[in-house]
Amino acid sequence: MKEKGVYIHIPFCVSKCQYCDFTSYVSNIEQIDKYLVYLEKEIEKYNIKKEEIKTIFIGGGTPTILNEKQLIKLMDIVKNNINLENVSEYTVESNPGTLDIEKLTIMKENGVNRISIGLQAKQKNHLDFMGRIHSLEDFEDSYKNAREVGFKNINVDLIFAFSGQSEDDWKETLEYVVKLDPEHISTYSLIIEEETPFFEMLNRGEIEETTDENYLNMYRYTVKYLESHGLNQYEISNFSEEGYECKHNLFYWEGNEYFGFGCSSSGYLNGERYTNIKNLSQYYEKIDFDEYPIDFIEKLTDIDRFNEYIMLGLRKNEGIQLDEIREYLDKNQYRDIVGKIQDLSERQYVNFNNENRISLTQTGREVSNSIITELMI
Numbered sequence: 001m002k003e004k005g006v007y008i009h010i011p012f013c014v015s016k017c018q019y020c021d022f023t024s025y026v027s028n029i030e031q032i033d034k035y036l037v038y039l040e041k042e043i044e045k046y047n048i049k050k051e052e053i054k055t056i057f058i059g060g061g062t063p064t065i066l067n068e069k070q071l072i073k074l075m076d077i078v079k080n081n082i083n084l085e086n087v088s089e090y091t092v093e094s095n096p097g098t099l100d101i102e103k104l105t106i107m108k109e110n111g112v113n114r115i116s117i118g119l120q121a122k123q124k125n126h127l128d129f130m131g132r133i134h135s136l137e138d139f140e141d142s143y144k145n146a147r148e149v150g151f152k153n154i155n156v157d158l159i160f161a162f163s164g165q166s167e168d169d170w171k172e173t174l175e176y177v178v179k180l181d182p183e184h185i186s187t188y189s190l191i192i193e194e195e196t197p198f199f200e201m202l203n204r205g206e207i208e209e210t211t212d213e214n215y216l217n218m219y220r221y222t223v224k225y226l227e228s229h230g231l232n233q234y235e236i237s238n239f240s241e242e243g244y245e246c247k248h249n250l251f252y253w254e255g256n257e258y259f260g261f262g263c264s265s266s267g268y269l270n271g272e273r274y275t276n277i278k279n280l281s282q283y284y285e286k287i288d289f290d291e292y293p294i295d296f297i298e299k300l301t302d303i304d305r306f307n308e309y310i311m312l313g314l315r316k317n318e319g320i321q322l323d324e325i326r327e328y329l330d331k332n333q334y335r336d337i338v339g340k341i342q343d344l345s346e347r348q349y350v351n352f353n354n355e356n357r358i359s360l361t362q363t364g365r366e367v368s369n370s371i372i373t374e375l376m377i
Helices: 029-046 068-081 101-109 124-130 136-149 167-180 197-203 212-228 247-253 280-288 302-313 322-328 331-346 362-366 368-375
Strands: 003-010 052-060 089-094 114-120 154-160 184-189 232-235 238-240 258-261 266-269 272-276 294-299 350-352 357-360
Touching: 003 029, 003 068, 003 247, 003 266, 029 068, 029 258, 029 280, 052 068, 052 247, 068 101, 089 247, 101 136, 114 124, 114 136, 136 154, 154 167, 154 212, 167 184, 167 212, 184 212, 212 232, 212 238, 212 362, 247 302, 258 272, 302 322, 302 368, 322 331, 331 350, 331 368, 357 362, 362 368
Parallel strands: 003 052, 003 258, 052 089, 089 114, 114 154, 154 184
Antiparallel strands: 184 238, 232 238, 258 266, 266 272, 272 294, 350 357
16 A cells, blocks of 8 residues: 555634735634534545555644644544554644644644744744734744644744845844754745735835845855755755655655645645645535535646656755656657756756766756756656
């Protein structure tokens, strides 16, 4: 039996951030109570108790917005439907200010062994600008509480290269977080997505996108600074101490199958990718009719699988294996790809070693999207 992962989406927040295009709703207690009832029905419908689940990731939204009773309910849903015996990593995503001792204890006692905390920036003006509702003090309390309860695997999420942030601001944020000694740090450059307040502000000329020069300076500093402090880059945006790489994300990037549960979540099973309905009422309605709350299913062709292998595999520092590409392509397509890889190697964007392993150089990581696009069919 193949190992699989599980992603569970909790689509509720205290308020929506200016940059967020994920499916999330400003919630009340009754909404969350109802959602958990339907989430449980959806998970039960898949009957996965006998599946060998390797990783669980509960994301959002803000899963830790749930009160203690609701959090216990969520933990029970997981325990009652998933065999936790083989789960090596069980992550819950959180926002500062929502991680009190009681909630952290509930999670720890129910098998959660990794906490991800969204700090994003150290400076109050940047937190306010992004629409974050927490303060630096809230983050410090949340981090301290997680350590006090006994969590030994903590990730801190950070955002850089956004309007108004200087290089010194970013250095200050990184240096502050590193002193706390988390096992993992994720650093994401801000991409302004459509249908977000930031996108509207950009169109009105109220904010500007950061320059390529600022982005590159911040990114290069990030890699050198974090690696000099024992946090090695194992993926374009992710850094960890040895042995603390995010197993759930690696599961995605290595093309393994996973279940997606909850409103707007996505999964990958039997060569098909599926995405659940985004609208809560429609999600409930599907489950009421004893149907899977799926919006659409995509059957992956060989070319789709090749493109995903390139897109996901090249994100990792270890890269991809050329021999594994052959099964997806005909002779002419394979020859063309090898030619492109050799050209990129000569331009020092990729490493191409004697074992036919291809990985991005540091220069290649800086322009990874264009390199990956160039190799996709």
